Amino acid sequence: MAHWPVNPTQITRYLIDMVAINSINPSIAPDGPGEAEMAAWLIETCQTLGLETREQDVVPGRPNVIARWPGTGGGRSILLTGHTDIVQVDNMTIDPFTARISDGRMYGRGTLDMKSGLAAVLGAVMALREGGFKPAGDIILGFVVDEEFGSLGTHALLNEIKTDGAILSEPSGLSIAIAHRGFAWVTLKTQGKAAHGSLYGVGVDAIAHMGRLLTALEKMEKDVFPRHIHPLLGRPSAHASLIDGGLGISTYPDACTVKIEHRPLPDETPESVLSLWHETIDRLSAGDPRFSATVELDLFQPGYELDPQAPLVKTLESAYETTLGKRPVVHGMFGWLDSALLSMAGIPTVIIGPSGEGSHAAVEYVEMDTVFHCAAVIAEAVSQWCG
Ligand SMILES: [Zn+2]
Known part of the structure; x- marks a missing residue:
């Protein structure tokens, strides 16, 4: 041959x-x-x-x-x-x-x-x-x-x-x-306030607040990533991989953690991946003073x-x-x-x-x-x- x-x-x-x-x-x-x-x-x-x-x-x-x-x-x-x-x-x-x-x-x-x-x-x-x-x-x-x-x-x-x-x-x-594509591991944390399940005026539900971030993730997947196209690789993607939170069935959860894997295109950077989440957290915090969340980048391979x-x-x-x-x-x-x-x-x-x-x-x-x-x-x- x-x-x-x-x-x-x-x-x-x-x-x-x-x-x-x-x-x-x-x-x-x-x-x-x-x-x-x-x-x-x-x-x-x-x-x-x-x-x-x-x-x-x-x-x-x-x-x-x-x-x-x-x-x-x-x-x-x-x-x-x-x-x-x-x-x-x-x-x-x-x-x-x-x-x-x-x-x-x-x-x-x-x-x-x-x-x-x-x-x-x-x-x-x-x-x-x-x-x-x-x-x-x-x-x-x-x-x-x-x-x-x-x-x-x-x-x-x-x-x-x-x-x-x-x-x-x-x-x-x-x-x-x-x-x-590369891969990036992102940790999102929402901060709530633990309280007896009957005390709705005191407790802050960290898991429900994480839901808002997960809704934002779905929106990125549906509206943001499909508009960012590489000729050979198509679009970036991200998915929620692991979730952890809650203290008991009768208690408001004080914290919730979600780990997300993001698969970036070659033009994405650690800063650009983080800024997607900082913008989302800032927007959600501005709309609700009880909403509190952080984002960390655990690993970024370009x-x-x-x-x-x-x-x-x-x-x-x-x-x-x-x-x-x-x-x-x-x-x-x-x-x-x-x-x-x-x-x-x-x-x-x-x-x-x-x-x-x-x-x-x-x-x-x-x-x-x-x-x-x-x-x-x-x-x-x-x-x-x-x-
Ligand atoms: Zn191999």
């Missing part, structure tokens, strides 16, 4: 081996063993591919792997990156760690998210090696821990690595993704977008067309990815990975032909970028 000799048998073997390694993120499941065994396997495999390798300690027992194919000089460098952790498996209805292949699909935890992306990167490097490629710019492989929780791996990697571009092989359905005309996007488009004989779909993804962190560190990043279904779900699989295609596209893109 491509002009770099991708080896489907070897890529399949890589993926079966990686699926067999339990690398559940211990921050998600306390009995998760973490990424150390994956790191050892990757070091060995990258050495077999002739790369310089090292572990980078992120937290004790949870190393990143950095592998390097040094360029001859004068070319652009690239980072090929992806995460080695997986999420919990107790919700799965298939064997998580014994890969099963049926009808061109491989089943198991991490087959899609994202050990197939790692297999595609290894397959791409192998194809370039066997095809006799001599890069001018450095090719860096960065296999990172903890993407599924706090992205500690990418934060650590960026302390040491700076390249002219990055390809993140998270599952993108084999299309080229250049944007995604959205990401790369200019569709950026040289890296053009390289990926050209590599895709050369390899697969058709124009790629260029789009945005729903979820948050480490690409936002790479971009904040000044590394333009394109996301391309295989297709399948069931990330984090009961049944997870990847379409194997898309893994091979992904490897071929990455190989061609690297040869054009670093050549």
Whole structure:
């Protein structure tokens, strides 16, 4: 298919081996063993591919792997990156760690998210090696821990690595993704006044007052967010995730807390998310002196977008067309990815990975032909970028 000799048998073997390694993120499941065994396997495999390798300690027992194919000089460098952790498996209805292949699909935890992306990167490097490629710019492989929780791996990697571009092989359905939304966690609190349930003149109902903020949330969802449109990502969104309040059935509640998740577009900031709520609280307070509420931003991860005309996007488009004989779909993804962190560190990043279904779900699989295609596209893109 491509002009770099991708080896489907070897890529399949890589993926079966990686699926067999339990690398559940211990921050998600306390009995998760973490990424150390994956790191050892990757070091060995990258050495077999002739790369310089090292572990980078992120937290004790949870190393990143950095592998390097040094360029001859004068070319652009690239980072090929992806995460080695997986999420919990107790919700799965298939064997998580014994890969099963049926009808061109491989089943198991991490087959899609994202050990197939790692297999595609290894397959791409192998194809370039066997095809006799001599890069001018450095090719860096960065296999990172903890993407599924706090992205500690990418934060650590960026302390040491700076390249002219990055390809993140998270599952993108084999299309080229250049944007995604962020996420923000907001805590709203209403302050009431506790009183005996019969004392309507004394008690202030914090839960009913929270209802006013929830009505405001529905109004944002219905009237505000649909008018804020990104060409690749559509509108932002927010939903109430958790609620807590009340002292007893016969008591006016003194407080109510709601946690909201907001999924911002790339142009939204911590300040803009907070100001939506400050305006709402100010308006409600002005209309009722007994209304009292606060808002806090617990976490803000920004959205990401790369200019569709950026040289890296053009390289990926050209590599895709050369390899697969058709124009790629260029789009945005729903979820948050480490690409936002790479971009904040000044590394333009394109996301391309295989297709399948069931990330984090009961049944997870990847379409194997898309893994091979992904490897071929990455190989061609690297040869054009670093050549
Ligand atoms: Zn992932």
